[in-house]
Amino acid sequence: MALINENYLKLPGSYLFAEIAKRVTKFKDDNPSANIIRLGIGDVTKPLPEAVIKGLHAAVDEMADAKTFRGYGPEQGYAFLIEKIIKTDYETLGVKLDVDEVFVSDGSKSDVGNIQEIFGVDNKVAITDPVYPVYLDTNVMAGRTGQVSGGKFAGVTYLTCNAENNFIPALPEEKADIIYLCYPNNPTGTTLSKQELKKWVDYAKANGSIILYDAAYEAYIQEPGIPHSIYEIEGAKDVAIEFRTFSKNAGFTGTRCAFTVVPKSVMAYTADGSQYPLNKLWNRRQTTKFNGVPYIIQKGAEAVYTTEGQQQIKDLINYYMANAKTIREGLKSIGLDVFGGVNAPYIWLKTPQGYDSWSFFDKLLTDAHIVGTPGAGFGPAGEGYFRLTAFGSQESTKEAIERIKSKLSL
Numbered sequence: 001m002a003l004i005n006e007n008y009l010k011l012p013g014s015y016l017f018a019e020i021a022k023r024v025t026k027f028k029d030d031n032p033s034a035n036i037i038r039l040g041i042g043d044v045t046k047p048l049p050e051a052v053i054k055g056l057h058a059a060v061d062e063m064a065d066a067k068t069f070r071g072y073g074p075e076q077g078y079a080f081l082i083e084k085i086i087k088t089d090y091e092t093l094g095v096k097l098d099v100d101e102v103f104v105s106d107g108s109k110s111d112v113g114n115i116q117e118i119f120g121v122d123n124k125v126a127i128t129d130p131v132y133p134v135y136l137d138t139n140v141m142a143g144r145t146g147q148v149s150g151g152k153f154a155g156v157t158y159l160t161c162n163a164e165n166n167f168i169p170a171l172p173e174e175k176a177d178i179i180y181l182c183y184p185n186n187p188t189g190t191t192l193s194k195q196e197l198k199k200w201v202d203y204a205k206a207n208g209s210i211i212l213y214d215a216a217y218e219a220y221i222q223e224p225g226i227p228h229s230i231y232e233i234e235g236a237k238d239v240a241i242e243f244r245t246f247s248k249n250a251g252f253t254g255t256r257c258a259f260t261v262v263p264k265s266v267m268a269y270t271a272d273g274s275q276y277p278l279n280k281l282w283n284r285r286q287t288t289k290f291n292g293v294p295y296i297i298q299k300g301a302e303a304v305y306t307t308e309g310q311q312q313i314k315d316l317i318n319y320y321m322a323n324a325k326t327i328r329e330g331l332k333s334i335g336l337d338v339f340g341g342v343n344a345p346y347i348w349l350k351t352p353q354g355y356d357s358w359s360f361f362d363k364l365l366t367d368a369h370i371v372g373t374p375g376a377g378f379g380p381a382g383e384g385y386f387r388l389t390a391f392g393s394q395e396s397t398k399e400a401i402e403r404i405k406s407k408l409s410l
């Protein structure tokens, strides 16, 4: 008799986006002529940059010719891409990496979800709250938590991030072995300074902990002085794994390419207390369970690093960040408390007096025909907040803000 993994039953269903879809469908049925604007999803809307399209086309042609055809590639990714990642994304920050410290993958979602496999089941996990749900759910699946109660899983350390602490998580009181940090942050759109991030690196060094650093929105950083990589912090190469993706800087959400950096100096411990390099374990995991990203896709990603590619992704980011500014300033002008949106494509707002996350969702949909994401869906500390994203078109974003200004009766 086959038994299921009971840990899966601890997870609530995909409540957030299913509930949003249900409420939007009902609203549309009741108001068929309403022109709904969606500022809820974290998916990009602009097409792939021209340079990427050129790279993809050329690679397709190579696959048509026996002389240049490629079959299985290296599981870790082709050197032509890894070398460009290191040179452009890290050497410019003064960070030196070896080719075998970068693992190309089909997405940061897979990598941030799979990485926990190389850690023992008894590790104590800390996550910021609110949070990108993948970190928590994958640890629940693996059995690293107890049951959920009052919106929190037993055994997990929740690091509250709210307006009161300026969205800066405090170091955990109880020792944490694995710490997930995401900056610029989804959903709050906030960042950590180098000094703040250094506190985490120092904590990890002092406690033998590992930081799993999700930098999916790194390219959106506009202000100087904000770390683009955790490896800008001294000592981080001993304690941190970093995740990056082409999804949000180059529009690869449907094309799928990302990479994870596991420096060979990052060590965890065996049961007898000796150190073991996580690079070796991740390499073992990837070579066993993953057969690499398609050559064609990696050639598309390589084109991101051409001069034209770099300019085109800058233009894309500027486009979305102009939306972020429109949203941020528009909401502020009607007296709402707004966070994020300066170094990230997410705007996190405090719901007005008298509204929780879901009642504000309904209010925005009913009054202005705009769909956002209730903060409570990202964790208990997200209650009383609401997320809007800058990934729409400039026209619809402007229209959305005009509607909020003129139609939202608070």
Ligand code: PLP
Residues within 6 Å of the ligand: 042, 106, 107, 108, 109, 110, 112, 132, 182, 186, 214, 216, 244, 245, 246, 247, 252, 253, 257, 258
């Ligand atoms: N990490 C964060 C914080 C995200 O918000 C997302 C997607 O929204 C991802 C990772 C997933 O990235 P990918 O498309 O590379 O799987």
